Amino acid sequence: xxxxxxxxxxxxxxxxxxxxxxxxxxxxxxxxxxxxxxxxxxxxxxxxxxxxxxxxxxxxxxxxxxxxxxxxxxxxxxxxxxxxxxxxxxxxxxxxxxxxxxxxxxxxxxxxxxxxxxxxxxxxxxxxxxxxxxxxxxxxxxxxxxxxxxxxxx
Numbered sequence: 001x002x003x004x005x006x007x008x009x010x011x012x013x014x015x016x017x018x019x020x021x022x023x024x025x026x027x028x029x030x031x032x033x034x035x036x037x038x039x040x041x042x043x044x045x046x047x048x049x050x051x052x053x054x055x056x057x058x059x060x061x062x063x064x065x066x067x068x069x070x071x072x073x074x075x076x077x078x079x080x081x082x083x084x085x086x087x088x089x090x091x092x093x094x095x096x097x098x099x100x101x102x103x104x105x106x107x108x109x110x111x112x113x114x115x116x117x118x119x120x121x122x123x124x125x126x127x128x129x130x131x132x133x134x135x136x137x138x139x140x141x142x143x144x145x146x147x148x149x150x151x152x153x154x
Contacts, residue, residue, distance in 0.1 A: 036079035066128030
């Protein structure tokens with residue numbers, strides 16, 4: 001049995017999607033969908049390359065740890081946001097817990113590739129994660145409270 005072709009109608013016939021306070025402009029969506037997995041893989045490989053001796057960071061290397069994991073948290077947030085708008089305040093702690101768990105795994109497994117495991121490095125990782133997620137959650141709430149959205153160029 002064949003009938004008339006199924007038509008979804010024109011864009012004007014379909015209900016408009018509700019704008020979100022965290023909707024990303026289209027060019028950035030593709031970028032974040034690629035950037036997070038690439039950075040995650042890069043960070044894992046750099047931290048687990050056997051016997052890798054990185055150049056000394058001026059001062060303490062804890063700032064480098066915090067910065068690396070703050071960037072990971074930022075990209076993870078935007079990666080998720082590229083697939084669906086973040087509307088719930090529950091997202092921030094769940095992402096934080098997941099990333100802190102990964103940071104612990106990352107520090108613990110470095111001992112198996114002739115690198116040191118340091119609890120203070122993990123604390124620095126957590127500091128970067130918490131600061132970035134708190135900042136992104138504050139921005140999300142501020143935008144939601146104002147009813148602002150990121151306009152996509154059409």
